[in-house]
Amino acid sequence: MPELAEIHRIVHFIREHLVGKTLSKVQAQHDDIIFGKVGTSAAEFQKAMQGKKVVGTGQQGKYFWITMSSPPHAVMHFGMAGWLKIKDADTYYYRTDKPADQEWPPKYWKFLLETSDEPKTEAAFVDARRLGRIRLVDCPADEIRNHTPLKENGPDPVTDKDIVNQAWLTEKLGKKKVPIKALLLDQANISGIGNWMGDEILYHAKIHPEQYSNTLNDDQIKALHSAIHYVCSTSIGVLADSEKFPEHWLFKHRWGKGKKNQPAVLPNGDKITFLTVGGRTSAVVPTVQKKTGPVAKDIDEDVAKSTPANSKRKRVALKKESDSEAEETTQTKKRETPKQKKPTVKSEYFEEEKPKPAVVGRRRSTRTSK
Secondary structure (H helix, E strand, O other), X not given: OOOHHHHHHHHHHHHHHOXXXXXXXXXXXXXXXXXXXXXXXXXXXXXXXXXXXXXXXXXXXXXXXXXXXXXXXXXEEOOOOOEEEEOOOOOOOOOOOOHHHHOOOOOXXXXXXXXXXXXXXXXXXXOOOOOOEEEEXXXXXXXXXXXXXXXXXXXXXXXXXOOOOHHHHHHHHXXXXXXXXXXXXXXXXOOOOOXXXXXXHHXXXXXXXXXXXXXXXXXXXXXXXXXXXXXXXXXXXXXXXXXXXXXXXXXXXXXXXXXXXOOOEOOOOOEOEEEEEOOEEEEEOXXXXXXXXXXXXXXXXXXXXXXXXXXXXXXXXXXXXXXXXXXHHHHHHHHHOOOOOOOHHHHHHHHHOOOOOOOOOOOOOOOOOX
């Protein structure tokens, strides 16, 4: 799934190729999921964009938007595999040599944009898995973040660097009792951190992903805060081009999982292991990321020894305690208002964060190695 760094990359290309230009032609194919699940239709999108000038773009975590000369504006999310292609521009954050990826219009397109200038610019939103979202937000451009879905999400560690400070992080961690990896992945806490960025952050902070968030000491919180800003700023600084990531990063060596006779190891020989935390496969370096406090598994084992087999209520309570904050919030709201549907942003969150098999082989950069 495209994360904060990859979204920063596409915002860069939108700013470079589309901002300041008028859309002379807009085509959209209706999709009951991508448009429909967020209350928009292809026809409405086409009408809202046609003939207008693109005046800006922005990002909050995994969401990005295109602001027009007048409302409404397009707010989008790529889901697991969506992307915005710009004809003759190298927007992808990974190398692709498939002939189909050179076709125009591209396969699985949901909307096509064409500018009025010469030479014209052409762009397409593509999504084969249909987990992305395209919606219209009718408000002044500078108020987009005050509206759904952005207002339900946490601060962006880059855009909102002044908010995501050490004091804020200390307070956030102290209020939660969940594995730290699950807390980082929950977009209601902090926007933009996904699976690979979460693992990279915890590796540099030397924190085990299963350790409960409220057990971290002051030194660990300081290290975590530093690692969040280091990984985010470094990855966006090279536009998510993985070949330009530092060689000592976990990212550069984690993709050996599943390869026969090729264990994943760091250059210094430290072994990379894999476990599931918060429903996602996590890469961990045990020699660096040691447990310094209780984790969910430890507590499960202790309770199992002291709890009678027929004490179902206690076992259920324990399971809920180890679930993610997003799940706890949703379940609480559901109990309080049983007839009320889940908020759209939460249902999107669960679709976007579904577990998926680990990638086999290293993700390749868009840049050709020299």
